[in-house]
Amino acid sequence: MSGRTKQTKDEGNSLDRRGFLKAATLAGTGAVAQTVVGAEVGAAEGSTTQSPARHTVQITSRESEQGTPHHDGTTQTSCGSDFMVDVMRGLGIEYVAAIPGNTFKGLHESVINYGMTSAPALELISCMHEEISVAISHGYAKIAGKPMACMMHSTVGLQHGAMALYNAWADRVPVFAIVGAQLDASKRGGYVDWAHSVFDGPGLVRDFTKWDDTPISLRHFAESATRAHKFSMTPPYGPTVLAVDQELQEDDIKGGETLVIPREPQIAPPRGEDGAVNETARLLVAAENPLIIADRAARTPEGLRLMVALAEELQAAVVDIYGRMNFPWRHPLNQTRRQALLVSNADVILGLELTDFWGVTKAAQGAKRISISAGDLYMKSNYQDFDRFTPVEIAIAADAEATLPALIEAVRKLISPRRRTALKARGAQLAKDHQEALEQSRAAAAVGWDLQPITTARLCAEIYEQIRNEDWALCNGTIFQNNWPQQLWTANHHYQYIGDAGAYGLGYLPGASVGAALAHRKHGRLAVAIGGDGDLMFTPGALWTAAHHRIPLLYVVHNNRAYHQEVMFVQMMAAKRQRGITRAHIGNTITDPNVDFAKLAASMGVYAEGPITDPKDLGPALQRAVAVVKRGEPALVDVISQGR
Amino acid sequence: MRPICAPALLASLVCFAVAAAAADPTAGAGGDPANGKRVFFADGCFYCHGTTGAGGGIAGPRLAPNPLPLEGVKAKVRTASGRMPVYSPAVLKDAEIADIVAYLQSIPKGKEAKDIPLLSR
Numbered sequence: 219m220s221g222r223t224k225q226t227k228d229e230g231n232s233l234d235r236r237g238f239l240k241a242a243t244l245a246g247t248g249a250v251a252q253t254v255v256g257a258e259v260g261a262a263e264g265s266t267t268q269s270p271a272r273h274t275v276q277i278t279s280r281e282s283e284q285g286t287p288h289h290d291g292t293t294q295t296s297c298g299s300d301f302m303v304d305v306m307r308g309l310g311i312e313y314v315a316a317i318p319g320n321t322f323k324g325l326h327e328s329v330i331n332y333g334m335t336s337a338p339a340l341e342l343i344s345c346m347h348e349e350i351s352v353a354i355s356h357g358y359a360k361i362a363g364k365p366m367a368c369m370m371h372s373t374v375g376l377q378h379g380a381m382a383l384y385n386a387w388a389d390r391v392p393v394f395a396i397v398g399a400q401l402d403a404s405k406r407g408g409y410v411d412w413a414h415s416v417f418d419g420p421g422l423v424r425d426f427t428k429w430d431d432t433p434i435s436l437r438h439f440a441e442s443a444t445r446a447h448k449f450s451m452t453p454p455y456g457p458t459v460l461a462v463d464q465e466l467q468e469d470d471i472k473g474g475e476t477l478v479i480p481r482e483p484q485i486a487p488p489r490g491e492d493g494a495v496n497e498t499a500r501l502l503v504a505a506e507n508p509l510i511i512a513d514r515a516a517r518t519p520e521g522l523r524l525m526v527a528l529a530e531e532l533q534a535a536v537v538d539i540y541g542r543m544n545f546p547w548r549h550p551l552n553q554t555r556r557q558a559l560l561v562s563n564a565d566v567i568l569g570l571e572l573t574d575f576w577g578v579t580k581a582a583q584g585a586k587r588i589s590i591s592a593g594d595l596y597m598k599s600n601y602q603d604f605d606r607f608t609p610v611e612i613a614i615a616a617d618a619e620a621t622l623p624a625l626i627e628a629v630r631k632l633i634s635p636r637r638r639t640a641l642k643a644r645g646a647q648l649a650k651d652h653q654e655a656l657e658q659s660r661a662a663a664a665v666g667w668d669l670q671p672i673t674t675a676r677l678c679a680e681i682y683e684q685i686r687n688e689d690w691a692l693c694n695g696t697i698f699q700n701n702w703p704q705q706l707w708t709a710n711h712h713y714q715y716i717g718d719a720g721a722y723g724l725g726y727l728p729g730a731s732v733g734a735a736l737a738h739r740k741h742g743r744l745a746v747a748i749g750g751d752g753d754l755m756f757t758p759g760a761l762w763t764a765a766h767h768r769i770p771l772l773y774v775v776h777n778n779r780a781y782h783q784e785v786m787f788v789q790m791m792a793a794k795r796q797r798g799i800t801r802a803h804i805g806n807t808i809t810d811p812n813v814d815f816a817k818l819a820a821s822m823g824v825y826a827e828g829p830i831t832d833p834k835d836l837g838p839a840l841q842r843a844v845a846v847v848k849r850g851e852p853a854l855v856d857v858i859s860q861g862r
Numbered sequence: 863m864r865p866i867c868a869p870a871l872l873a874s875l876v877c878f879a880v881a882a883a884a885a886d887p888t889a890g891a892g893g894d895p896a897n898g899k900r901v902f903f904a905d906g907c908f909y910c911h912g913t914t915g916a917g918g919g920i921a922g923p924r925l926a927p928n929p930l931p932l933e934g935v936k937a938k939v940r941t942a943s944g945r946m947p948v949y950s951p952a953v954l955k956d957a958e959i960a961d962i963v964a965y966l967q968s969i970p971k972g973k974e975a976k977d978i979p980l981l982s983r
Contacts, residue, residue, distance in 0.1 A: 660975040660982075665924060666916030667973050673916055679980040686983060700919025706981070783921065785909045790947040799905050799953055861909050862918030 298436050299328035299467040301477055305440045307333065307340045308479045309447045311367050311394060313358065313736065315343040315351035319371025321398025321414060324467030326369070343736070344766055345729075346759025348375045352382030352457075353729025353757065354736065355393045357693060360542075360716040361737035363518055365392040365450055372398045372461075373414050380423050381723045386457045387426035388603045389541075389720025390514055390571075390592075392450035393457035394443075399432065401463045420459040425600040428456035436466065436477055444480045453487045453517065453617035454592035490590055490614040490621035498568065498588050498612055499628035503637065505566035508534040509585075511578055512544035512618075515570035519712040521619035522546075525570075528626050531633070533645030535560050539578060540695065540704065541571070543715040548656075548708045550649035555659060555705065561585075569610075570618040576606035590614040590621050603721060659705035671858045672833045674776065678702035680833075681746065681774060684840045688744040688848075690714065693731035698783075699748055699776060700862050713743065725756030728773075732764045735771035735852075744847060745770060751777040751808055751815065758818055764852035765823035772847045774840070775815045775856040777829065780807045782861045815856035828856025892932075893957065898965030901958045915966050922946070929966035935959060 302325055306314070314329055316322070326342070333340030345351040351368040358366045370379045376397045386393045400406050400415050416422075420430035429449045433439040439462065446458035471477065490498075502508050510529060516522040525545050529536045535553040537560060538544045545552050553560055561567070561578070564585040569575050571591050579587060587610040594615035596604060614621065633641065663675035678699055686707070695718025696703050709715060716734055719726035731747035738745045754775060764771050780803070788802040812829075819826035825846040827839040836857060843853035902908060902915075910922025917924030929935065936959050942948045975981045 657975075662917070662924065663981055664973050664975040664978055665927070666912060666914055667978060669912070669914055669916060671913060673912065674919075679978075679983075682983060683980050697920075700921075702919075706983070708983070780909065782909060785906055786921070786945060786947070789906055789909075790945075793947040793949050793953050796950055796952045799947075799949070802906050803909075860912045860916070860918065862912075862921040 294470050296471040297324060297328065297467070298439075298469055298471060299324040300332050301436050301471065302439055302443070302462070302467065303328045303333040303340055305443045305479050306367055306394075307338050309394075309443065309482060310364055311340060312338070312362075313341050313343050314367040314369055314396075315345050315354045315733075316369040317345045317348060317351060317371075317375070319369070319375050319398055319414075320411075321372040321375075321400055321464050322369045322396065322462065322467065323398075324464065325396065325398070325462065328467070343763060345763055347757060348379035349382045349725055350729040350732075350757050350760045350763065352379045352386065352393060352395065353726050354733035354760070354763070355395075356382065356386045356389065356391050356720075356726070357716070357730030357733030357735075358737045359386075359391050359393065359455075359733075360389075360730075361691070361713055361734045365394040365447065366733075367394040367396060369396045369398070371414065372400065372419055373416050376419055376422055376459075381721075382726070382729070383423050383457050383459075384426045384601070385719045385721045385723045385726050387428075387601075387720070388573075389717065390454045390456060391720065392455045394447060394450060395427075395457055395459045397459060397461050398467075399461040399463050401432070401434075402465060405465065419461045423457075423459060425598060426457075427459050430459040430461065432461040432463070433466065434463065436471065436475065439466065440477065440479055444482050448482055448485060452485050453620070454595060455517070487617035487620035488592060488595065488615070489624065490616040492624065494612055494614050495621060495624045496628050498590075498614070499625055499632055501566050501586055501588065501611075502532055502534070502568060503629055503632040505534075505564075505586075507560075507564050508532060508566045508568065509537060509560050509564040510534055510568045510570065511537045511539065511561075511572060512541075512570040513539040513572045513574075514541035514544075514717065515618045516542050516544045516712060517617075517619050521622070522712045524619060524622035524626065528622055528629065530645075531626055531629050533641040533648070535648055537561075537578075538704070539572065539574075540697070540701065540715070541573065541717045543709065543712045544570075546708075546710045547704050548652075548710075550652045551645065552652060553648060553655070554701075555655040556651060573603070574605045575608040575610070579608065586611045588612045588614070590616060590618040590625075592617045656705075663702065663706060666860070668833055669860065670831055670833070671778070671860050672830070672836060673860050674699045674862055675702050675706070676833050677774070677776065677836070677857055677859055678748070679706055680836045680840055681748065681772075682707045683837060684844045685744055685746060685772075688844075689742065690744045690746055691734070691738050692716075693734040693745055693747040693771070694727050694749055695719065696748070698750055698862065703748075713738070713741075724753050727753050728757045728760035729763075731771060731773065732760045732769055732852075735764065735769045736767070739769060744772065744844070746772045746774070748774045748776050750782075751775055751779060751813060752781045754815065755808070755813065758822075761819050761824045761852065761854065762822040768850055769852060770847045770850050771852045772840075772843055773819075773824075773852065773854045775828070775854065776859050777813075777815065777856055778859050778861045779809050779812060780861070782806075815854065819854040819856075825851060825853040826856070828854070828858075830855060830857045893960030893962070893964035895961070895964040895968040897958075898961035898963065901954075902962050902965055905954065905958075907962070914969050926966040926969040927971040929963060932960055932963045935963050935966075 329342045348370045355366050355368045370376045397419050431442040433442045450458045516525055529551045536545045536551050537557045538554045561581050567579055567585045567587050569589045589610045666673045691713050692715050727749040735745035785806045789799050792799045792802050816826035816828040830836050830839050839855050843855050846853040910918050911925050915926030939949050
């Protein structure tokens with residue numbers, strides 16, 4: 219963040235901005251001349267009279283009453299959408315994902331002919347579905363630490379992208395969304411334009427976006443874009459939407475209009491109040507069995523470092539809910555596998571950016587609960603992703619990561635030498651417990667090692683064998699693989715894990731993993747995703763985007779040939795109603811015919827292997843796929859696997 | 863599509879798995895393992911517990927090798943809690959449960975973790 223902010227403020231873009239303003243002034247002159255020419259053309263086509271209000275009134279044919287499509291047949295020397303491109307790159311935006319739509323054709327043209335051909339580049343990422351465009355932006359932001367843009371067509375485009383925006387909202391991720399708009403009804407053409415016009419487009423997603431606006435001038439656009447970016451990057455992060463008028467994009471820049479790209483401030487996340495932080499520290503230091511539970515606590519690499527610092531200072535157990543890379547997976551204080559026991563025994567529980575505080579701590583026996591969460595700053599109510607109300611002793615409405623430095627300092631001051639000795643003994647016991655839990659995980663992973671369908675433990679162990687000596691990064695949540703990566707792999711870097719969809723909306727991973735891999739590409743990391751077959755069937759077009767843009771990504775299909783979890787729910791219903799359970803698979807399985815994901819991927823230019831059924835074949839297939847990815851291309855391996 | 867991660871459920875499943883591992887695998891079922899396998903698949907047990915009862919983590923605990931004795935399995939089936947459905951005799955007969963247990967008992971133990979290099983990383 220700070221690097222980009224400096225670039226915007228200082229010399230980084232100032233030349234670009236000055237250059238643009240110079241061009242805008244020249245273009246303004248051209249725009250005035252063009253207006254005059256346009257009036258002459260109008261006069262030649264029909265009879266005109268001069269009105270008292272000093273504008274031309276034209277009374278002509280039925281055709282002219284109905285109007286014609288906007289600006290056809292003229293040439294321009296400036297356009298609003300070029301300025302919009304400058305605004306976006308001034309905000310540090312490097313990519314914009316989109317499937318074309320005529321309500322943003324002006325912006326589309328500016329991105330490809332101006333944004334992509336001048337520095338700093340704003341590159342268009344071609345997509346096959348708006349849900350993928352948003353999901354790419356979602357995954358990208360979790361690695362890049364800043365939003366990229368996505369453009370969507372008015373009405374139908376945003377409707378396609380809406381679920382993905384909800385995922386980003388629930389996952390607290392910034393997305394800079396732009397949706398085209400044709401606000402002037404007199405400029406709309408036939409029925410398609412009318413079907414694709416809406417008075418308040420962003421209203422569709424207002425319940426699950428942080429902010430939206432419909433700017434009516436370029437200056438308004440610049441201010442609103444900067445405001446949207448600032449809001450999206452102020453914890454709690456979230457998506458924003460700008461509805462951008464077609465004419466604002468496509469028209470010449472009016473002469474005399476002063477265009478300014480506002481400076482974006484350095485964003486200071488909300489930090490916990492000192493008194494509450496000190497009381498939290500006092501409770502934690504005095505506790506015999508304190509437990510730190512983190513969900514989306516570490517927003518940045520610094521957040522991960524701070525998490526380790528706090529845990530080590532207290533020698534306290536940490537349970538990771540896996541919303542982010544909150545804690546190194548093999549750190550001795552990582553006690554995630556002992557969650558149930560630790561929650562039950564805890565006397566103080568510190569919840570950091572927990573989405574479901576109630577769910578993860580309901581087994582606690584009289585523990586004092588403390589919450590630090592920017593989630594308390596959310597002010598929406600219709601969608602219920604804030605989860606069940608949990609009584610806590612202290613609720614600190616603040617960003618956990620930003621609050622950790624003060625909390626660590628307060629804890630440090632309170633620990634006496636004698637207390638430190640006691641804490642050290644607790645840490646030694648936790649380290650032993652961690653090792654025992656690891657051995658238990660390994661023993662559990664060995665069960666069914668040679669089975670067909672392949673176990674998820676074997677699947678994850680085989681993947682790790684191929685990537686463990688690389689600079690790898692996992693791009694998926696792992697709940698559907700029984701969290702085996704966290705149980706069996708070693709991960710120490712923040713970028714090595716980014717959590718899941720947020721709202722568990724299917725279709726997330728194909729796009730999000732491509733977006734994350736896009737952000738990893740310039741660092742040369744080996745991006746890996748393990749995703750379900752059902753999820754991939756929602757948005758397979760993301761594979762084409764990966765192939766088209768040469769985005770290196772190893773995509774492993776955990777193919778259990780079912781919407782697996784739902785089978786159990788239908789079984790439950792059928793059992794309750796005593797109507798037999800042998801038909802519960804109907805509507806849940808993805809068989810007859812089986813989907814051939816290797817062929818699907820290959821059809822879109824992605825190297826692919828599978829279906830892999832024999833566990834002995836898995837390692838070599840993955841090895842070949844990794845070699846492809848290391849060459850800078852995507853690869854897919856379809857693995858017929860157990861359900862979980 | 864909410865995840866299955868309630869701590870109480872986890873605790874229940876962990877207890878179930880631990881009990882399964884500690885139980886006497888020969889405590890009699892007397893059922894037909896071939897029919898047990900058929901029922902295990904036909905009734906969809908494998909979706910959560912794996913095709914050989916190896917388990918599916920939080921979706922379904924490990925059932926084999928070393929399954930619970932027949933009475934333990936029957937108690938779980940008839941009085942399940944959490945996500946595990948309760949199956950009445952009208953849905954799953956006592957004899958079918960015995961067959962399933964016989965199938966689970968027939969499943970060999972397999973390799974130890976220490977004998978698998980990939981699990982020592």
